[in-house]
Structures are given as C-alpha cells and as structure tokens.
Amino acid sequence: MGLVIDFYSENYAQSINDEVDILSKLVHAIPNKEFELYYQPIVNSIDKTLHGYEALIRWPQKDGSMIPPDKFISIAEKKQLYQRHYSVGCESSRFRYYSIKKNDNLNFQVHINISTLDLYDDDLYNQLFDMVANKHLEPSSMILEVTESALMSDVDAAYLMLSKLSELGFYISIDDFGTGYSSLSLLRILAFNQIKIDQSFIRNMAVGNSDYAIVASTIYLAHSLGCNVVAEGVEDEHLFAELQELGCDYVQGYYISKPQDIDSIINWSLKLIEREKKCQLSLSMTAQYKSCTTLLPYR
Numbered sequence: 584m585g586l587v588i589d590f591y592s593e594n595y596a597q598s599i600n601d602e603v604d605i606l607s608k609l610v611h612a613i614p615n616k617e618f619e620l621y622y623q624p625i626v627n628s629i630d631k632t633l634h635g636y637e638a639l640i641r642w643p644q645k646d647g648s649m650i651p652p653d654k655f656i657s658i659a660e661k662k663q664l665y666q667r668h669y670s671v672g673c674e675s676s677r678f679r680y681y682s683i684k685k686n687d688n689l690n691f692q693v694h695i696n697i698s699t700l701d702l703y704d705d706d707l708y709n710q711l712f713d714m715v716a717n718k719h720l721e722p723s724s725m726i727l728e729v730t731e732s733a734l735m736s737d738v739d740a741a742y743l744m745l746s747k748l749s750e751l752g753f754y755i756s757i758d759d760f761g762t763g764y765s766s767l768s769l770l771r772i773l774a775f776n777q778i779k780i781d782q783s784f785i786r787n788m789a790v791g792n793s794d795y796a797i798v799a800s801t802i803y804l805a806h807s808l809g810c811n812v813v814a815e816g817v818e819d820e821h822l823f824a825e826l827q828e829l830g831c832d833y834v835q836g837y838y839i840s841k842p843q844d845i846d847s848i849i850n851w852s853l854k855l856i857e858r859e860k861k862c863q864l865s866l867s868m869t870a871q872y873k874s875c876t877t878l879l880p881y882r
C-alpha cells in the first residue's frame with residue numbers, strides 16, 4: 584500500500600465534526616421518521632400550467648432550522664443508511680402522492696430523486712414493482728430523477744436497473760445534467776425521457792455568454808434525442824422568458840415557487856387551477872390568453 588498524505592486544515596476538521604454530528608443524529612432520525620417531503624412545482628414554459636412536482640426531502644430540526652439534503656444524503660449513503668432512509672421517503676411520498684391525487688382537480692407527475700445505492704440494489708425496484716403490481720401506483724405518473732454521477736459509478740449495472748424501471752413504465756430523467764464527467768456518452772448508452780439542466784448553467788445565462796450557448800445546445804440535443812427538457816433554478820421572469828424563447832419545455836425554480844410542504848402545495852395548486860379556469864374562460868371570451876397567464880399567482 585502506498586503512502587497516504589492527509590492535509591489537515593481547520594475546514595477539514597470542521598467537516599469531520601459536522602459529519603460525526605450529522606451521523607449521530609441520523610441514526611435516530613431514521614427510525615423516528617424525522618424527514619419531511621416538500622414539493623416544488625414544475626410548470627410548462629409556454630403557459631405556466633402545472634406539469635408536476637419534484638418531491639424534495641427535508642430534515643427539520645428542533646430549533647426550526649433544516650439540515651439540507653446535500654449535507655446528510657451523502658453521509659447516509661456512505662454509511663449504507665440511505666436505503667432505509669429512502670424507504671421512509673418512498674412510503675411517505677406514496678402517502679402524500681395519494682393525498683394530492685385524491686383531489687380530482689390535480690393532475691400531475693411526481694419527480695422522485697433516486698439515490699446511487701438505489702440504482703445498484705433491488706430494494707427500490709422491488710418496492711416500486713410491488714406498488715405497480717398492487718395498483719397502488721401508476722408508473723407513468725412518476726418520473727425518476729437520477730444524477731450523472733450516480734450513473735457513472737457502474738454504467739452497466741445502472742443500465743440494467745434503468746431498463747427494468749423503464750419497462751415497468753416509469754419515466755427516467757437525468758438530473759443536474761452537465762455537471763458530471765460524461766454527459767454525452769451517457770446519452771448514447773442509456774435511454775432517458777427527460778434532461779434536467781443543472782441550475783449552475785441557468786443562473787448565469789445571458790444572451791451570448793457560454794452558459795447560454797450550453798443551455799441552447801442542450802435543449803436542441805435533448806429534443807433531437809426525443810427527450811423533453813426541464814430548466815432548474817429559474818429565479819426571475821427574465822430567465823423564464825429566455826428559456827421560453829429557446830423552446831425549453833418545463834421550468835422549475837423560485838420564480839415559480841419554492842419547495843412547499845404538502846398543505847401549502849395543495850393550496851397553491853388549487854389556486855393556480857382556479858386561476859387557469861378563469862384564464863380559459865377569458866381566453867374563449869377575449870382570445871387574450873397570453874396577457875392573462877402573466878397574472879398567475881406563483882408566490
């Protein structure tokens with residue numbers, strides 16, 4: 584074995600402390616089901632009608648703060664805790680899913696983030712298979728988001744798993760597209776239904792700069808491959824308009840809405856639908872749909 588040189592710094596020591604701290608909390612949080620699912624809407628870029636929601640895990644703390652998922656998921660995965668944690672997520676998303684679905688007015692797709700471990704183990708597949716077989720879940724109403732880096736750990740195994748999930752009827756989306764190392768070769772190997780362009784490209788895009796060129800070509804590429812495209816991290820009207828112009832199919836971000844808990848997202852969606860109905864009415868009366876949709880209540 585070669586010599587391992589470890590650089591010590593205060594930040595490094597702090598991150599170790601954080602990790603130990605988070606791990607000790609996680610061990611209790613999992614059996615206590617301390618996680619909550621928040622939902623962030625994804626809308627059509629043409630008319631801002633509802634396409635679906637991304638279910639995002641949140642870990643609320645006693646002091647009212649939240650530990651963000653990027654702080655605890657990698658730790659849970661490293662310690663092999665994630666699957667148990669995911670099952671909690673999956674169970675609760677199923678429950679939430681039905682509580683929304685019971686409301687006939689709401690028709691949408693739910694996006695679920697699947698972890699690296701889920702890709703290389705049959706646990707998630709078996710759960711989803713049973714839910715579909717028992718008619719507890721309509722697979723075409725669920726989009727499974729997978730990150731490029733998760734896929735790259737073992738492309739052959741990921742290919743097998745995604746093919747099985749796709750055969751069951753689930754849609755597959757590549758999350759954070761453009762941030763992994765082999766985005767293009769992945770598109771050659773695996774069949775996806777959707778590409779989600781990472782927010783780092785969206786945030787700084789302006790006509791003529793390199794982020795703009797990357798976003799425009801990714802939209803073109805996705806459409807040429809028969810995929811639809813979601814832009815993540817859209818924070819203002821100006822970005823929304825640019826993406827609309829570029830033909831991006833769907834948009835997600837604070838401009839539309841922050842992630843919300845189940846009760847607020849249901850209220851938000853019902854208000855949106857009420858507003859859409861009024862717009863439809865106004866459309867048939869005045870044929871001025873465009874001016875009306877700009878009034879939709881997104882915040």
Ligand code: G
Pocket residue numbers: 623639696758759782815816817818835836837838842
């Ligand atoms: O990795 P993934 O793309 O699944 O994560 C989405 C994350 O991005 C969520 O944690 C969500 O809260 C965050 N997010 C969503 N929309 C925006 C946005 O408009 N701006 C910023 N800064 N973050 C966002």
Ligand code: MN
Pocket residue numbers: 637696728758
């Ligand atoms: Mn995601």
